[in-house]
Amino acid sequence: MDTCLFVDVHIVQTVPPANLNRDDQGNPKEAYFGGVRRARVSSQAWKRATRTAFAQQAPEQDHATRTKRIVGELARRLAGRTGLESEQSARLAAKLLEPLGIKEGKKAGDTAYLLFFGYRQLEDIVDLVADDVADLVALTDEQLVVAMRNLPVARKLQSGHPVDVALFGRMVADIPSLNVDAAVQVAHALSTHAVELEFDYYTAVDDENLADETGAGMIGTIGFNSATLYRYATVGLHQLVANLADTEAALNAVETFVQHFARSIPSGHQNSFAHRTLPSLVAVVVRDDQPVNLVSAYENPVVARQEGIAETSVLRLAAEYERAVRQWGDTPVHAAVCHTFAPGGEVAERLGAAFGAQQTFPELIAGLRATLVELVKRAG
Known part of the structure; x- marks a missing residue:
């Protein structure tokens, strides 16, 4: 496949108190961006969550x-x-x-x-x-x-x-012949707003404790934060075709990746926080020039207002996308959005103007597949 095609995936997702991805102190990972502390989830953590999610549905012989x-x-x-x-x-x-x-x-x-x-x-x-x-x-x-x-x-x-290796690549530094160039790049997820690290002080009661004994059987703390995250990944379809040597398999792999990247979540301290949520927004943009991460929409951190952080975050994303397209003049070949905001409201209208009419997630996946099939056919 000679033509370069990139599938950009933009996600806004709110996560309640959680510790998705720990640092060396056991606290949620963080980063400074736009001059303030942000919640961060490493790309490795979300890639592993994605791999684990689609491995659960693939036949064992196709696992990696x-x-x-x-x-x-x-x-x-x-x-x-x-x-x-x-x-x-x-x-x-x-x-x-x-x-x-x-x-x-x-x-x-x-x-x-x-x-x-x-x-x-x-x-x-x-x-x-x-x-x-x-x-x-x-x-x-x-x-x-x-x-x-x-x-x-x-x-x-x-x-x-297997799809996992074709998507995420393999590097063996001292045996270059075994290297596989990754077809996917995943950004570190960042909160769209400033966060503060908090601690959950917990105690565990000994169920067999005698009536005359007092105190807890165990005491500890867990660091956590809560955040609305901007998540971004891009898939190079041309690299995926090269890795799999099969266009149909590559199209299936793109579909698989987008589905499971959107639905997966790292499992750190999952039993303590039950933090699984679904995104408020998933937008896919197909480009034939270069991938574009829209994190600059949040360089100025979102501040909580009446309409909520998630709502403001998706409005910022739509504005940044339209600004990038207008100023650089590189109109994508396909854009689509699935979101959970009320139809007919301001947010839905702004998202519609930027990415197109609201779709269900299955419709978004089907439309992406149909677009890629048509583009590959033209290129071939």
Whole structure:
């Protein structure tokens, strides 16, 4: 696919008291932006939440995992397919991966860094030796190294990527041939307004406490804040097509990403705060020039007024989008919005003028798919 197409996703979402993403002190992450302290949720946290969400709905063979235990996972699959004992399968797995030059970790069987790969890719590696395991286990270590040297193990990890790897990429610093350029960029979510860190002081009662004993069984504190967040991500459809080598699969992946990025939320202290909410607004913008993050709408922090922070935040977003389009003259090829504000009101009218008529989320997804199909057809 020669034409560059970017799918920008803009989300405004209000989260109640929560600790979605902890820093090294156990408190919610923060950032200074526009001269004030903001709530922040790292891009890594929301990417993981998104990956976890769509992995729950995909068949197991299409799952990906990020782990230091690729040798153990490969050994498990070898044993399951061939009936080898664990010691023999572990030896074969280690020798299969040895020619790649992956550095060993401090713990036996671990790699020095996390590797991101698909279960189906491991099954493809097992295919290389499954019919010959009886002969291979009889070889000495030196003979086994020679036998494995010319097997296309690296090629199996360079192709057939699962959606997770194709979207979020893979970097192996000392083995560039295994790198996969990410098709998705995710910004750190920022509150549209200033926040203050607060603390929940809690006690836990011992249910078996005797009547003559006083005090709590446990005392502690949890840092939290509450915020209306601006979230942004962009998907490069052209890079996704290159990673998956399949246009239809890439279109499916865009749809999957937008759905689960919008619906997912990091799970930090979830049982303590039950913080799951849905966005007040999801806008998608398809561009053929470059991605555009609209966080500058909030450089001047939103201040709470009668109409509410979320309402003011989406009005700011619409104004920033229209200003960017007008001043730079690079009209997007598609824009659509799903929001929860009352139809016919000022907010709905302003959003409609900027992004188009209000749609349900399924309608937004279907319209995005139809637009991308048409654009790909024209480009092809």
